[in-house]
Each structure stands twice: as structure tokens, then as C-alpha cells.
Amino acid sequence: MSSTVVPESRTADREPAVPLTPADRDRLLAHARTARRRATRSGRPVLAAITVDAPPTLDAMATVASGRLPGEAWSVYGQRDRDGQVLATLGCVEALEAEGPERFRLVARAWSTRSADAVADAGAGEEAEGLVAVGGFAFADDGASTLAWDGFAAASLVVPTLALAGRSGRVRATIAVLVRATDDPEELVGGALARVDVVEPARAPLLDPDPASRARIVSALPPAHYEHAVQSGVDRIRAGAFEKIVLAREVQVAGRATPDPAAVIGVLHEAYEGCVVLAVGRGDRTFIAATPELLVRRAGNRVATLALAGTTGRSSDPAVETHLGEHLMRSAKNREEHAIVVRRIVERLDDLAIWTTAAPRPEVVKAASAQHLATPIRAHLATAVGVLDLVERLHPTPAVGGFPEPAALPLIPALEGMDRGWYAGPVGWIDATGDGDFSVALRSALLEPELARCFAGVGVVEGSDPAAELAETEIKLQALLPLLSA
Secondary structure, three states: OOOOOOOOOOOOOOOOOOOOOHHHHHHHHHHHHHHHHHHHHHOOOEEEEEEEEEOOOOOHHHHHHHHOOOEEEEEEEEEOOOOOEEEEEEOOOEEEEEOOOOHHHHHHHHHHHHHHHOEEOOOOOOOOOOOEEEEEEOOOOOOOOOHHHOOOOOEEEEEOOEEEEEEOOEEEEEEEEEEOOOOOHHHHHHHHHHHHHOOOOOOOOOOOOOOOOOOEEEEOOOHHHHHHHHHHHHHHHHOOOOOEEEEEEEEEEEOOOOOOHHHHHHHHHHHOOOOEEEEEEEEOEEEEEEEOOEEEEEEOOEEEEEEEEEEEEOOOOHHHHHHHHHHHHHOHHHHHHHHHHHHHHHHHHHOOEEEEEEOOOOEEEEEOOEEEEEEEEEEEEOOOOOHHHHHHHHOOOOOOOEEOHHHHHHHHHHHHOOOOOOOOOEEEEEEOOOOEEEEEOOOEEEEEOOEEEEEEEEEEOOOOOHHHHHHHHHHHHOOOHHHHHO
């Protein structure tokens, strides 16, 4: 059921973000009437949607982030260096949620049914255009269960009222309603259009530092606790329990109002061209990230993913930064950690693919506040496997979990002492054809009105040093901490 609350009016002298013609409005109503007939026959709700051109100059990310209503579901997912690719959504006509070991399959099945039944405009085949479901998954099957993650289920995809998909100077808008046999199509369509009509074009607001108050930055658990957890992981690896385990920590920014998420993601989008900048809003909380790690992208039978493991810092001095990158490439510890990730991803894709190929050696990529070892991996599927099935197969990679998984994963919450929630979980979108794009939510934070929880983790292998691993988390935290504490 839609939870949209419509504002009373729009600024009189502003054009709407998505201008709709009378023919557009009539088409959505016609689709909704057809959807009600289908719902009557099938006994289940049916989606109806239209897709129209929006102004090519529209800043989809800023328009959604600035135009959201209090408590309204919203999301953004964009990457500047992919021709300005962005998907930004407002509202919720239906939430598809699940928990437990079957959560990926349950959500995938629900979306497959909804998208197959839908009455919608034929898309042009462009990425993220048309009907979509957006959201993400907790790291663990039972994750996001603590009070801090209220509103974020272990698996949660939202079918939005309005979706803005932009790339290469083109923006397309999709407006959707969910129709039941007992619904009045005119009332449903009228409510959806009233919401869309008051969405105004916007630019990202400035991130305004607060000179009157000083934020407190504190570790949720003492740094010594984290060093002890790393040492415990190393001891188990040396005893032969597993080869690798990833351990994370939480650092909190408190003591004043949290910055507007619209301003934060605007800065991230400008600053981190090679990262996916994402935000998911649920209630009064927003989960944000500027992540360098693609989990999986499916376009037809073509699949792309990225093995990302092994980290060092960055420098404003190009010579120093080059030296750091060269040292990372020569590091036996980091190369070992990275090789485990590549091997596992290739194994998981080989079962489904005609061919799978990985670059013969990693490259050093610069992302956010760090440099990483990265190996692009591509595959061609033997059969049509939806992106959510691929997400289930690949998550968690050893880059954020451990290896072998049965031995390493159960120890993570015990050693970390926290609920990761959506940190290091898959976040992204899926369209009606099963194509989609999901990234691993690293360099991330959960924003509450008066508190920001920032997360960072490292891969622990036999050669790990607890103090060095703690220092690596500090490097990774610099992607967000300066923005949230300024």
C-alpha cells in the first residue's frame, strides 16, 4: 500500500520536475483500469506504470534528495564516471521484504510476479528505465534487527511512486501505482500524480558546517577491542580454522544535528567520481555510502563484477601516492587477501557461465580516501539468471566476509560485537527484465537525526598486524567522517 503523503501545493512560479501532458495522465489511468481487471482475475495486486521524458538538465539525485517528504521512502544510486548514470526514487507503492536464509529468493520471487503481471509502457531498453525495485539487503540473513536499524529489513526492495533514471544527458521518469481488485483507479492515479506534480527541480544544497557546536567522534567500542578482535582472527587463521576473516568497527558522530543527507550525497557525488554514491531513506533514518565495490551488474547475459581487496592510503603529493600504490602492489599480505577474493568470485560464476574471465593481475585504483587492489571480472551467462539470483550467489564475497565461509562467517558478529545492518550488504536496483546493478555498501554510514554511525572494516589474514589494521579502518573512515563532523 502506498504511504505517500501529498503536500498541499507547489511553488506557483516553478515548473514541476516531471511535466506531464494530459495524454500521459490518461495513459496511466488506462493502465490502472487494465491492472484492476487483471487483479480481479488473478486475485493479486497488479502494478501500472508509465514512462516519460523528463527535462535532460534535471539533476535527478538532488531533486529526489531535496524533494523527499518527512518519513517518505527515497533512494539514490549513481556513478559519475558511467556517463552520469543515476537512479533516484521517491515514495513506495509496495515494499517487498523478507528475512532469514531464503530472503533473496523470496524477494526475487515477489518481484518476478509483480513485474510479469504489470501493465506498463514498453521501455526503450535503457539502463534502469521503466519499472524498478530499489533497496538492499543486510549483511547477514538476520541482520538489521537492532533498534538502530529500525525501518531497514534484512531484505527490502521498494517499488517507488516516482523513479528518475538518467544517463548520457537523458532523464526518464516512471510513475507507478499498485492496483487491487477493490481499488478505484481514478483515486489511485490522482494521488500518485498529485505527489509527482509537486516535485520541483533542485540542485544539491551546500554542506553547511555548524560553527556553534562541536561534534563528538567516539568509537562504539574501544579501539583496543578491535585490535583484540583482529588478533583473535589471526590466531584462528594460524590454527587452520580459515584463511581470511573481515572484521569491521563502528565510529559514531554525536552531539549535534546530523547534516542534511541531500548535502552529504551531493558532496560525495562530486568528490568520488569512481565510486557509486547511494542513499536509502527509511523513516527518519538514511543509509548512505560512497562505495568503490561493485558486487554485480547484469545486462542480459552479460555480467560484470569487481574483486576489491587490499588497501592503502592516499596523498595530496602525487609522488607519495604513487609510492603507496607501488608498495600495495608488492605487499604479500594484500596480494594474498586479494587472490582469495578473485578465486571465490570466479568459482561462483563458473557454475552459471559459458565463460568467466578475470584480469591476469590486479591494478591499483583510487577511490574515496584510499587506494585498493582491484581485478575486474566478467562472465557470459549460459541461461537467463536474474540479478538477484547473482546477488545471492556472490554475497558475501571474501572481501567483506571471510573464507571459507562456513568457518569464518559465524565468528564475525561475535568478534565485532555489533549488528552490521546494511553495512557491507548489497544495495542497488532491479528492473522488470531481471537486469540490475548492486554494489557492496562500503564507506557507509547510518544517519539518524542526532547521530551518525560510520562503518569500516579490513580483511584479516595470517600476516595481519592488529595496530596496522586499526589504522586501515581510520583511512577508510575518512571518506565520511570529515563531512559528518564538520
